[in-house]
Amino acid sequence: MVDLVRRGDLAAFSELYESHLAVAGYVARAETDNASDAEDVVAEAFASVLEALLAGKGPRESFQAYLTTTVRRMAHRRNVRSRRNATLGYGSAMDDLVLDDNSTIRAFEATVLMRAFRSLPTRWQAVLWCVEVEGLKPAATGRVMELSPNGVSSLLIRAREGLRQAYLQEHVAQTPDDPCIDYSRHFGKYVRNAVRKAARQRIASHVVACARCADVLVYLKEIDEAMNERPKGDAATVS
């Protein structure tokens, strides 16, 4: 099975994934300081093992021993990192989305970013993960995701824009009894000019009459503009 993966058979990898997920999750929960990090550690460990296998490296004998060692290594790295700066290390490119150097705000932003990331469709998460977090080149990402390099680029553009909209949306405080929820749940897209004309007009005329929503939109536009001013990290550029 491991040899199949090494030859690029991703179906074999998903079988390995299914059969070792429970063990990996158990080890990750035992080793991480923070239960919500355990899931990420498992995802990181599987991505790292897959990358090693596709590069012709990785386990020769026991897949499970190799995987659990990787999980432990990732968990320890994450524990050290989160103790050091209380931010979630999403890699330098993702950290660029973080808006302030103040550590409390950074920690909040990292959680917001994380929630935004998790709200995205799986394929968007996957391409962002491969490129922004693992730092894979478009060609390598294409092999993992069964896409051409051009396919990777266009998926990545959509995923980045989607992340940006979701990230803005996460800054809108929503409660189920909010009378404005029908408008405010579109604000992330609205600020990015990504809602259809009819909805756009409906929201615009609501905002003229609703001071609260107008304030929220001013706030979101500030966040959006602040993201433009940030220099782009190298890892975020696909050429």
Ligand SMILES: [Zn+2]
């Ligand atoms: Zn309103």
